[in-house]
Amino acid sequence: MTAPILEIRNLSKAFGPIQALNNVSLIIPRASLTIIAGPDGSGKSTLLKCLLGLVRADAGQIYLKGQLTDKNFEQIRSISAYMSERFSLYPDLTVEENLDFYACIQMVPKDRKDDLKHRLLERTGLESFRFRLAANLSGGLKQKLALATALLSSPEILFLDEPTPGIDPTSRLEFFRLLEELKKEGRTIILTTPYLDEAEKGDEIVFFHRGKIIKQGSLSDLKNQFPLLVFSFEPETNIFEAYTELSKLVGPENLILRGRQLKIFVPEGEELIWRGKLLRLKREEPRLEDIYFYFERRSEMMELGHDQ
Amino acid sequence: MRFLFLFRKEWREIFRQKEMVALLFIAPLIQTIILGYVVRTDVTNLPVGIINLSQSIESQRLINRLASSPLFKIKFIASKPVDAEEIFRQGKSKALIIFREREKRASEEFSFSLPEVQVLLDGSDANSAMIAAGYFYGLFGHYITTLLHREDKDVPFQPKTIIRFNPSLNSLHTMGPAIVALLLTIITILLTGIGLVREKEQQTLDTLLVSKLTPIEIFLGKTLPMAAVGLIEMTLGIMVVITIFDVTPRGNLAYLYLAAVAFLFSILSIGFLISLISQSQQQALFFCWFTMLLFLMLSGLLTPLENIPPALRWLTVINPLRYLIAIIREIFLKGNGLAYFWQDILIMAGLGLVAFLFSLRVFRRFVIK
Structure with missing residues (x-):
């Protein structure tokens, strides 16, 4: 049997007196869309940051494809992309410059960069906005650009931290359509959201509350x-x-x-x-x-x- | 060389904001010019009141001398006694010179009869008062010497003062080049101080951290553009000093750039450290201003280092601005070469290395929580 792409065992993290993660265990299957839903401050973002090594967990283990990562997050980072809550874009750079910059820091080979960039611009519908400053894009377009920058490294795992706040309903639908396509391509997507209507779109829904998983399962199972x-x-x-x-x-x-x-x-x-x-x-x-x-x-x- | 991607991005961001370009390159030039003329330690146009109770020829001659000097501005001449303290309280003048007729001739040896001269100074501005006292002493002393020479009389004791490097004691020559160092500090520490914290606020820092860039590459990519901006600013500042202040450097300016590189290493590391520990741009700006003020006060720019109490003087040793100001003055005024200040450059580089290693440690320990 193939090991899950990610397995989290008993992960805990406290910031002073606040227990951000409390003994969290979770299995993320390959090529799936896992949605972690919960209110603000429930520990969703902390979980993603722990998985990427941006926050050091106090206890617990993370297994990548069955292998214990053991504080070395280079392996996870090398096959993942992360999109933070506010899209991680440089407002004073154009759409194309943002893509170029992220392609460079993700070490996308030069011969592949332009082709990949054009394909992503086309796929996200940003082709006609390529010379526009990121600051002047609408919320929906910013979100698509952020997703495009995340996809530059052709990641196996996509960590999307609350990618939809402030986005109009049409753009949200379009965004989830894109995620569905990515999933079909075999990518694993872990998305956090405070909106329960969005959570319904996940193959696996994980309810978070005060740093704990209070329930999980597919929509039909739940x-x-x-x-x-x-x-x-x-x-x-x-x-x-x-x-x-x-x-x-x-x-x-x-x-x-x-x-x-x-x-x-x-x-x-x-x-x-x-x-x-x-x-x-x-x-x-x-x-x-x-x-x-x-x-x-x-x-x-x-x-x-x-x-x- | 992966940091060059970050370097290019920073450079683009700086030049994309028109206000930022104006702020970076035009404002400092204006500041250099204004500060150069304003921050001066010599006294000119000192408001002086004269009470001439003597009405002798000699007192009139002395008044003429005072009036023709650019150092003093005679505000009034009275022939009756006045309430000196009230004049100082009202701020009408900072010095009062009272000429009184001598009751007895000082000596039959001289054909001239000098009046009694009393100088009253407003000590609320101690620095100006001290400098003015020296000026008055010099002016009266010179007048008496001239009279004695005219009568073929020798002055029993007269020290000869020769001033090297800045014979006119023009403070513009000492302050002007040093202000370039101050501006270099202000611009580079501010830009670096807010650089990384802006990434935190934009939440782009996390993306940088999960990218393949190492902390050293992030440091280089974030600080080197600021170093380049700093060096351009320094060049513009030097041009102002040479063309507008008319201060010609006696030494080799290449050494100044060498010193500036060592200085920038330390100041950018400190700026980077500020950016790492700050949670918002506002907080970073506060830290930067605090650091800059401390550096300025302990730099020897405004007050001589020897004036700083020994208990606090050790702080000047870890202030990189102190060394740059000393070097800039040595190059501009003394024409000194590397042999005279290589140790200062090494100390700045050493301070930079300590700050750099410390900021890397902070980067690794605190950025990843």
């Missing part, structure tokens, strides 16, 4: 294995009162307030009686955000229980 039924309920009384009372009844981890509606997670076959009446609930298909919030709350409750 939905099918969700242990509870999801119901939506629109109370006629004050929604906040209803939330307070119902959270005592079902537990706060099983209740989400969304607009005028409450989402309730209930085990199969269980009926809910509130204020002396059997509740008429509307069953729903669990959405990714329901699953995330359920596991996030559960993790918080467990932490709280553990602390106490």
Whole structure:
């Protein structure tokens, strides 16, 4: 059996009192799109930086194609490209100059550089913007340029750290279409995002919360294995009162307030009686955000229980 | 030679910003000219008040001498006593010269009768007061000597002062070239200080770190463009000193460039270190200004190094600007060659090496957290 391209075992990292990564273990299969989703400050970027050796992990091991990297990150770096949160572009250089510079520092051979550059400009639709300063590009074009610079070294692994904030929906779709193509070419993509709708596009979805993986799996696995039924309920009384009372009844981890509606997670076959009446609930298909919030709350409750 | 990619990128970035080009190459020229004329230690146009209670011919002659000197500007001449302290408080003059008639002739030997002269100085500007006192002493002394010579009388004791290298004691000759060194410091430390931290803010530093560039190559790629800018600036500054200040270098300017290279090695390493430890450009600018002020105060540019208390004087030893200013003055004024200042160059290079190694250590230990 072929070893996964990356395997992380018990990775931990603390910045002073803040535990950025807490015993993280993860397997990244080859030619896959793994999306690490979680709120800001949950440790997603730290994980990517640890994998590239930009941040030194306090504990844990990283295996590249089955081989322990053991603090030598040259191997990982030599087959990967990294796109940071703010695209890593030089605003005072043109699109072409940015590409040239990155090609040079990634040691792309001279005879391949021009051909590769033209192909990437064409592929990302940047051909007509090649002489424009990066500072004057729209968010979507900056993102494409950053991706193009990352692809110059023809990496096997692409680390994309929150590549979509501030990008319009059309550009996002276009971006994920490009990622899909790259995946088909056999590249492994690890992408972090705070947006759960984006996470749905991943082959493997990893939910991060306070430096820990709280749940992972494919979209279908996450939905099918969700242990509870999801119901939506629109109370006629004050929604906040209803939330307070119902959270005592079902537990706060099983209740989400969304607009005028409450989402309730209930085990199969269980009926809910509130204020002396059997509740008429509307069953729903669990959405990714329901699953995330359920596991996030559960993790918080467990932490709280553990602390106490 | 992979650092050349970074060098070329830095160079492009500098010249792409028109404001930056103006700031780098025009502003320093203006600064050199203005500073050269402003930062002078000699006293000219000192406001002087005269109270002539004597009304003798000799007192009038002395007043004429004072009036014709470019060193003094006579603000008023009174023939009655005035409240000297109030005049100083109001800032009307910085010196008061009072001529009084002598009650008794000093000696029958002389045909002339000099008035009594009292000089009152405003000590709130101690430096100017001290220099002015010397000027007055010299002027009156010279006047008396002239009178004695006219009567074939020998002056019992008269020291002969010969001033080498800058006989007119023109401070422009000492300050002008030294200001070039100061500007070289300001520009290069600021540019390097904000260089890497800007990469941090743009989040391009991480990409550089995961690239195939080594820390030494990043150091060279980031600092050498600033060194080139510094050397161009120095050349422009020297041209200003030669053409506008009319100070002709007596020594070989090639030695100055050699010294500048050693100096830049140390100053750029310090700038790079500042950039490494700063988290924002604002923080880096603060560190740079603090460092520059310290270097300036301890350089011997504004006050002689001997004036610095011994407890603090050791700090001047680790100040590279001190050596460059000394060398620049030696080349411009004394015409000295390498034999006189090779040790200074070595010390600057040594300081540079220490700062360079330290910044590399910081780079490896702190940039990767």
